[in-house]
Amino acid sequence: MTIDKGNILSIIKGRRSIRAYKDTPIPHELIEKILETGQWAPSPSNVQSWRFIVVKEPAGLRTLKDLSPGFPRKAAAAIVVCSNTREMEPFDAVLAAEEAAMAVENMMLMAYSLGLGTCPVVSFSRAGISALLEIPDHILPIILVALGSPDERPAPPSRKPLLQVTSWEKYNGQ
Numbered sequence: 001m002t003i004d005k006g007n008i009l010s011i012i013k014g015r016r017s018i019r020a021y022k023d024t025p026i027p028h029e030l031i032e033k034i035l036e037t038g039q040w041a042p043s044p045s046n047v048q049s050w051r052f053i054v055v056k057e058p059a060g061l062r063t064l065k066d067l068s069p070g071f072p073r074k075a076a077a078a079i080v081v082c083s084n085t086r087e088m089e090p091f092d093a094v095l096a097a098e099e100a101a102m103a104v105e106n107m108m109l110m111a112y113s114l115g116l117g118t119c120p121v122v123s124f125s126r127a128g129i130s131a132l133l134e135i136p137d138h139i140l141p142i143i144l145v146a147l148g149s150p151d152e153r154p155a156p157p158s159r160k161p162l163l164q165v166t167s168w169e170k171y172n173g174q
């Protein structure tokens with residue numbers, strides 16, 4: 001198997017958090033492709049506690065946006081990434097967020113490679129989203145992903161120099 005490393009790097013570096021979207025609906029098949037990459041993320045003991053709820057019907061999506069101050073108003077869909085806390089119970093609770101984050105990054109990279117924009121959102125009312133989507137108590141919403149056809153090309157926000165965030169062998173940073 002050959003791996004196109006150059007392409008992976010350009011996809012990783014090219015993805016941006018998109019907050020401006022066109023009024024274009026996203027085909028169901030593309031959303032399924034994106035979800036599939038979430039499912040192929042690493043998972044602690046392969047527990048796969050993640051649950052994905054896609055919201056794209058206008059009424060539900062509007063209310064979801066009202067409950068999520070950080071959510072881009074014009075995004076065409078939301079993927080609500082949750083964890084089944086019963087499945088996560090044998091593990092440290094922090095693993096639910098770590099697992100979800102890995103699934104989210106996979107999905108955002110896949111969306112970008114399909115020409116779509118995404119934005120991860122953590123500022124939302126957990127109780128409000130749970131009530132809206134009829135999520136039972138043992139399913140914990142962790143992060144929302146806004147999805148849509150991008151209407152902006154933001155400049156890449158700067159990254160700290162690699163040397164500032166990296167140590168070799170022993171910690172020697174700030």
Ligand SMILES: Cc1cc2nc3c(=O)[nH]c(=O)nc-3n(C[C@H](O)[C@H](O)[C@H](O)COP(=O)(O)O)c2cc1C
Nearest residue numbers: 015016017018019070071119120121122123156157
């Ligand atoms: C865990 C997490 C939560 C975030 N929450 C929000 C959010 O609520 N609203 C938002 O507009 N962006 C949010 N972002 C996006 C960041 O602002 C963005 O990733 C960062 O500025 C770097 O920009 P880039 O994603 O274009 O590289 C979040 C990112 C992460 C990783």
